[in-house]
Amino acid sequence: MTANNMDDLVALCKRRGFIFQSSEIYGGIQGVYDYGPLGVELKNNIKKSWWASIVYDRDDVEGLDASILTHPEVLNYSGHEDTFTDPMVDCKSCGERFRADQVPDYCNEEDLTEPRQFNLMFKTNVGPIEDGSSFAYLRPETAQQIFINFKNIVDSTSRKPPFGIAQIGKAFRNEITPRNFIFRVREFEQMELEYFVEPGEDEKWHKIWIDERLKWWEDQGVSKNNIKLLNVEKDELAHYSKATVDLMYKFPHGLEELEGIANRTDFDLGSHSKNQNELHIKSKTKLNKGSNSKLAVQREDNSWFVPFVIEPSAGVDRGFLAILNEAYKEESLENGTKRVVLALKPHLAPIKAAIVPLKKNNEKLVNLAKKLKKELQNQKLGRVILENTGNIGKSYRKHDEIGTPMCITVDFDSLDKETVTVRDRDSMAQQVIPINELTEFYKKFLN
Incomplete structure (x- = not known):
């Protein structure tokens, strides 16, 4: 699409x-x-x-x-x-100048000057x-x-x-x-x-x-x-x-x-x-x-x-x-809403991953998210950002629309079980990844 x-x-x-x-x-x-x-x-x-x-x-x-x-x-x-050079004409009616082969319909032919070359x-x-x-x-x-x-x-x-x-x-x-x-x-x-x-x-x-x-x-x-x-x-x-x-x-x-x-x-x-x-x-x-x-x-x-x-x-x-143009998609979801997705190839995506804390005011979650962001950024594969809005759904929609291939959610299981949830932009599928495997997963995903 x-x-x-x-x-x-x-x-x-x-x-x-x-x-x-x-x-x-x-x-x-x-x-x-x-x-x-x-x-x-x-x-x-x-x-x-x-x-x-x-x-x-x-x-x-x-x-x-x-x-x-x-x-x-x-x-x-x-x-x-x-x-x-390109051939240029003036429209005597509207006073504008145009390339001779790109004159708009609202200009009448009899109102146009003879084409002349413009460097x-x-x-x-x-x-x-x-x-x-x-x-x-x-x-x-x-x-x-x-x-x-x-x-x-x-x-x-x-x-x-x-x-x-x-x-x-x-x-x-x-x-x-x-x-x-x-x-x-x-x-x-x-x-x-x-x-x-x-x-x-x-x-x-x-x-x-x-x-x-x-x-x-x-x-x-x-x-x-x-x-x-x-x-x-x-x-x-x-x-x-x-x-x-x-x-x-x-x-x-x-x-x-x-x-x-x-x-x-x-x-x-x-x-x-x-x-x-x-x-x-x-x-x-x-x-x-x-x-x-x-x-x-x-x-x-x-x-x-x-x-x-x-x-x-x-x-x-x-x-x-x-x-x-190729990447732009509008999809109808089961809940009756629509989402806009930029399905860019991962190597072209402006942002490679977004780290999203579940609670924007929870210091432990935010600090862990910052640590993971730094680790992924250190791989030098492109820009990684911390998306700390406190609204997971809106964060997902935003990153769908700007082409971010993956969102990584840091929640309370991240503190207790040392796992994160990785969401795929195109399929919206989510999978739980151990934190100690996240860097390798990230590198393989982008490649």
């Missing part, structure tokens, strides 16, 4: 502290959001899972954390200054003088910093293709019409891998990475029944792409892109390399007069080649929304 509509998810996120409108007390900024106490935990867990699968679980990927401020020449030679990149001054001569862009994607660091990483790690460089980080796009909650926003995070291969090996690796990424999303709880593979038509491909497959997900607002896996050919390294005329670059690139680095690999026979690039590129925020 998924959420019935976006309103359910938005309400849950606000009510439980997952996501807030940024600068809300001053009216907010459209298309900009803040992640609250639970949201930042879930978001970090998604990123940790991606990083583990891409970097730690493989022997052929290095990591990078590059700057957000981007030299304008980087985005000149990458093609962003010329092509990173989506944010520009900022660098240094104290604002004369336009010294500026940088906020990066519109994380990929370009990977390409311009290619030689640095090859030289420092002795890597040879096939290998990859991974990065998670913020990107910024001045969207004309931000929409659908955190799906299309102006400030967002990306999880991107640039995987470098020999020309001729690119199609094989493209298929491998499509399969890898599908499996990863399934491991995060995203049903393959809600994902459709879309082979992007040739006339709709980005200027750098030989082939792109989009993983289209059934969001509450419709089928939209969750992740793209592109065969970028040798366009990127070829665009940023010096001595282009010596490298037999297959893509159409600008003549680069500024680069001081040869972004190519030398074979054992001393010949040079520019690697092709396979790029799995996913948005953290879109992934957050998809995972939240």
